[in-house]
Amino acid sequence: MTDDILLIPGPIVISKNVQAALGTPSVSHTSAEFASTFSSALKNVRKVFKAGDSGQPVVLAGSGTLGWDIAASNLVQPGDKVLVLSTGFFSDSFAECLKVYGADVDKITAPLGDAVPLDAIRDALSKVSYNMITITHVDTSTAVLTELEPICKAVKELSPETLIVVDGVCSIGCEVFEFEKWGIDYALTASQKALGVPPGLSVSMLSDRAVKVAQERPFESSFFASLKRWLPIMVNYEQGKPAYFATPAVQLVNALDVSLREILDQGIDARVAKHKQTSDWIKAKLTKELGLKLVSVNDKVSAHGLTAAYTENPPKVISGVKQHGIVIAGGIHKQIKDKYIRIGHMGVSACDDSRQDMEKCFEAIKESL
Ligand SMILES: Cc1ncc(COP(=O)(O)O)c(C=O)c1O
Incomplete structure (x- = not known):
């Protein structure tokens, strides 16, 4: 097994208690x-x-x-x-x-x-x-x-x-x-x-x-x-x-x-709000700082558990990010399959700030572009 941080849009990183419950x-x-x-x-x-x-x-x-x-x-x-x-x-x-x-x-x-x-x-x-x-x-x-x-x-x-x-x-x-x-x-x-x-x-x-x-x-x-x-x-x-x-x-x-x-x-409303905050953060970093374009056309139709963003060379970005111990996903929509990446931010990766999963992911994407 691997220590990579799994930031695909599911399966996601599970909490320690959930992991213990499986055993x-x-x-x-x-x-x-x-x-x-x-x-x-x-x-x-x-x-x-x-x-x-x-x-x-x-x-x-x-x-x-x-x-x-x-x-x-x-x-x-x-x-x-x-x-x-x-x-x-x-x-x-x-x-x-x-x-x-x-x-x-x-x-x-x-x-x-x-x-x-x-x-x-x-x-x-x-x-x-x-x-x-x-x-x-x-x-x-x-x-x-x-x-x-x-x-x-x-x-x-x-x-x-x-x-x-x-x-x-x-x-x-x-x-x-x-x-x-x-x-x-x-x-x-x-x-x-x-x-x-x-x-x-x-x-x-x-x-x-x-x-x-x-x-x-x-x-x-x-x-x-x-x-x-x-x-x-x-x-x-x-x-x-x-x-x-x-x-x-x-x-x-x-x-x-x-x-x-x-x-x-955690409280379901607080959890939803935290996912929105994390999603807004990563979307702003990718679009404003790195100039990437999202697949979703505006905020109103943008999901908060994952981000899909166009990049010039998705396989290069995905493998570059992997070098940093982070796993993100490629595209699956048939019209644009090879043109974008997908980053999952659900569960502990979105809610537990001490993990810094999204910060690490952003830095890895930045270096891989
Ligand atoms: C929106 C949506 N519906 C259905 C499915 C199918 O779920 P599963 O792969 O667990 O069968 C997925 C899988 O990613 C999904 O994202």
Whole structure:
């Protein structure tokens, strides 16, 4: 293993306590001890998502992608109309996933580096009766942040039956996020981003309405991702009662519990504010001091958990930065893949000033350009 500082947009550097939680001895997944840990983690997922007491959190062994499969195989049926708002590679992949399960997808693609204009969304919602809309809160390929609240309001006004589904993989835990207040029906994330846990868990939240849709779906389109099977298990675990459909990732759930406690101790609003401060700092240094141009076209659509910036020779910058013991990422948006770098600043790297991760990263980039 390496001592490099991992500043890609997930997986991220984890805290010492989270690391320790991964190394605990084996316990049975049906023990009272584990059920109590899982209960605490599920209750704290509600708090981090700001989801209130209704609906149901779901934590499964899997990656962020599993959240897409859950949405596509439980909340819509083949032939149902879905409106996908695309701000990059990950929004497009979500659309692909929906199509695999037979959804009839309409996509509105934003200009590169920008969010989809609200007028275009309102127009689409007025013309077609959609079963679901999907919004990628932060598309990690472009570092574009989509403002959720006005879109949720537009859906409630123009098409209240439409389920609102949010990919919060690169946002939940580092951006302002209000599951209950904004009336979101399903939000998904993954453990390895701003939740500060290694990869391996799909973490998501359903509204009461989404629970009902999943329970009343006339047939199952998947087995492992079937909410008909998982919902009773999650309800039981949240109440501290062991239950079984498939074996949970015991040590990762333990690590998630520790990380969520740390996040809530910090305070979710304080954490989001700190991510914004770190993001503003690195973006200002890169643009003003080094003259780099960001992929996101303005502040309003710039994510706070990562930065995507054009550079003349990304492989040279990435390998130069690596010489300083820091790992950053290259581009993945197909139009500009070889033209930009991505720097992750989530979790301890964004919040623990004593680590100086971002200062070190900036100096390394400066020297590598
Ligand atoms: C916005 C977004 N959605 C979905 C995913 C897929 O998550 P995973 O790679 O954990 O399957 C990613 C991965 O980076 C992502 O950034």
